[in-house]
Amino acid sequence: MADQKQPKSKYTLDRKIPGAFEGETVTRRRAMVVAGQAAGGVAAAAFILPTLGFAMGPIFEKQDQPWQSVGKIDEFNDESYVPRTITLVEGIGDAGKSTVYIRKYNPALDTEPRDEYNKYIAISTLCMHLGCPVRFTAAAQRFICPCHGGVYDIVGKVSGGPPVRPLDRFYTQLEGDAVVIGPRFSVNSELRRFSPRDPGEPLDGVGQYLYPSRPSMRKIKGTS
Numbered sequence: 001m002a003d004q005k006q007p008k009s010k011y012t013l014d015r016k017i018p019g020a021f022e023g024e025t026v027t028r029r030r031a032m033v034v035a036g037q038a039a040g041g042v043a044a045a046a047f048i049l050p051t052l053g054f055a056m057g058p059i060f061e062k063q064d065q066p067w068q069s070v071g072k073i074d075e076f077n078d079e080s081y082v083p084r085t086i087t088l089v090e091g092i093g094d095a096g097k098s099t100v101y102i103r104k105y106n107p108a109l110d111t112e113p114r115d116e117y118n119k120y121i122a123i124s125t126l127c128m129h130l131g132c133p134v135r136f137t138a139a140a141q142r143f144i145c146p147c148h149g150g151v152y153d154i155v156g157k158v159s160g161g162p163p164v165r166p167l168d169r170f171y172t173q174l175e176g177d178a179v180v181i182g183p184r185f186s187v188n189s190e191l192r193r194f195s196p197r198d199p200g201e202p203l204d205g206v207g208q209y210l211y212p213s214r215p216s217m218r219k220i221k222g223t224s
């Protein structure tokens with residue numbers, strides 16, 4: 001009868017692996033390799049996951065924000081802005097809220113044609129460099145970004161620093177004597193409307209083609 005093949009021992013010593021110890025089932029070299037690979041995986045994940053989150057997060061951004069009242073028409077004027085808090089994403093408390101600066105359309109300031117959506121101008125506080133919140137400084141008649149010195153003039157056009165396009169805006173309409181605010185939109189340096197883009201995405205020249213709007217972004221009549 002042919003010799004039965006003996007099953008391979010699980011112990012490294014029995015298998016005559018150099019440097020083996022009694023009772024050891026995995027060589028130290030193998031254990032070190034596995035531990036090294038695991039540490040490498042953790043280190044890679046530490047870099048990759050935040051990057052992925054930053055890239056993918058906006059995909060889940062809710063764009064269908066409801067129209068919401070921000071006050072009566074006589075609470076706003078055509079010379080300066082009044083800040084109001086609006087809800088961009090419902091159900092997540094303060095994290096879903098943002099400040100919007102509102103004033104009445106002023107033919108002496110506003111060069112874009114007046115229509116049903118801009119009788120009141122609503123400016124977003126999202127800086128178009130990297131997204132820090134800007135503040136309107138009435139004394140300087142400027143929107144100032146505290147992060148990298150971005151400066152915007154009274155209509156939200158870039159007048160200094162690294163931002164790549166004017167501040168975004170929100171559609172506005174009148175409901176009786178109330179001003180209501182709708183979805184956000186982006187503008188190029190001539191204040192032409194585009195569906196919303198992200199900070200850092202220019203819209204002049206080929207920029208509008210290089211940085212198309214995400215499919216999830218809601219389009220409204222009159223935007224590109």
Ligand code: FES
Binds near residue numbers: 127128132161162
């Ligand atoms: S984020 Fe506003 S200037 Fe950089």
